[in-house]
Amino acid sequence: MKISGVDIRPGNIIEYETGIWKVGKIQHTQPGKGGAYMQVEMKNLVDGRKTNVRYRSADTVEKVHLDTKDFQFLYAEDDSLIFMDKDNYEQITLPKDLLGDAAAFLTDGMDVSLELYDEKPISVALPSQVEATIVEADAVVKGQTASSSYKPAVLENGVRVMVPPHIESGTRIVVDVYDRTYVGKVS
Structure with missing residues (x-):
């Protein structure tokens, strides 16, 4: 699904340079000269690289469609987080850095949503x-x-x-x- 460059929001997963990127921070800027643009800080979900990109309102980006599945957070072990699928009770282990700073707010038994791309978890959404x-x-x-x-x-x-x-x-x-x-x- 194509969206305008100014419609990008934190947490969006977009395609950029043939990779899948998660939007971290955005800043809307209106310089005195020229058109307004959106400064977007993104992290590559495959290799962890970070980049900053400017999008003007005329630019369009491909928003990636992800499958969402409900999981329950069980516990943390070293640098790993253990989640349980609420449908079939299977456990999955994910690295703590997948959540970033939001990992500090995880509590035992918390319901979260995992976003899957090609059946592989790439993002964890906590309650806001x-x-x-x-x-x-x-x-x-x-x-x-x-x-x-x-x-x-x-x-x-x-x-x-x-x-x-x-x-x-x-x-x-x-x-x-x-x-x-x-x-x-x-x-």
Whole structure:
């Protein structure tokens, strides 16, 4: 399926130079001179190479169709992650670097989607938002709550996020997995 260069989003799998690439980061830029373009950071899913490519709105790319299958995360072992097929209970082992930074948010029993290309898993999609507990948060500085400032906090999985000043240690929050940003408090 062909899509415009400005319709590329993080997580998309596209064809580029006869390879299969996963889009990591995008940045839409409108220079003062010339047309707008999308700066796209991609990683090759076969050999792990990374590249940056500029796409203008007139450019089109081939979005790769992947088969999606539901799996359950069982446990981590060294640099490997063990998943179980929810249909036939078969286990599959994948390298931890396939998930990148999102691997820190995996919890035992979490439901994930594996994207398959020619029956081979090439990508793991976690839920976009997860709940986590703050184990360490800086103290609030008096008068700081008047402005919309954020303070650093550490989650139970060791990930650092910026949270509003009223959030304290021990609070359960909702975090965006891919942006690593605070979404809200668990009600």
